[in-house]
Amino acid sequence: MGIQAGVLFREKDMAGIGGYKIYLPFKIIDNNNLYRLQVHYFTLFYQKVLLEKRFFEVDVMGETGIGGFNVHKLENGQEIFVKKGNFNSIGVSVVNTFKALRWLGLQSMLGYRWMLQKEYYSTFSGWFYSLGIWFSVKDFVRFIRYDCMIKRKY
Numbered sequence: 001m002g003i004q005a006g007v008l009f010r011e012k013d014m015a016g017i018g019g020y021k022i023y024l025p026f027k028i029i030d031n032n033n034l035y036r037l038q039v040h041y042f043t044l045f046y047q048k049v050l051l052e053k054r055f056f057e058v059d060v061m062g063e064t065g066i067g068g069f070n071v072h073k074l075e076n077g078q079e080i081f082v083k084k085g086n087f088n089s090i091g092v093s094v095v096n097t098f099k100a101l102r103w104l105g106l107q108s109m110l111g112y113r114w115m116l117q118k119e120y121y122s123t124f125s126g127w128f129y130s131l132g133i134w135f136s137v138k139d140f141v142r143f144i145r146y147d148c149m150i151k152r153k154y
Contacts, residue, residue, distance in 0.1 A: 041067020
């Protein structure tokens with residue numbers, strides 16, 4: 001679960017911040033032990049438009065982030081606190097936006113993220129995907145201003 005917000009400049013570039021929380025109920029990590037892993041982090045990202053059409057857009061995005069993790073071990077039906085710490089990450093992804101309206105649509109992301117420290121949470125390094133709602137403030141304002149306002153008749 002997460003949220004991203006960015007500022008568009010030069011009509012093809014976006015820079016912004018994001019915040020995320022990842023929760024994996026139980027993962028086998030070592031010696032067949034079960035762990036509950038939770039990660040929360042913030043990122044700075046840069047996104048470049050590769051292809052832009054009326055109802056579809058393809059972007060490439062790079063990000064770098066900092067965050068924290070919590071690890072609990074499942075033993076005899078109870079969770080035992082194991083470790084808490086911080087990490088740094090970098091990632092790259094392809095972002096597809098399907099615009100049902102000029103200002104509202106669905107966004108999917110497929111990418112690879114590297115956690116720069118290796119320990120329990122190294123299982124978070126790897127491929128990821130994301131699905132979400134896309135909203136453009138700029139296009140929404142244009143829609144309200146030019147399509148919804150009563151136009152003058154000359």
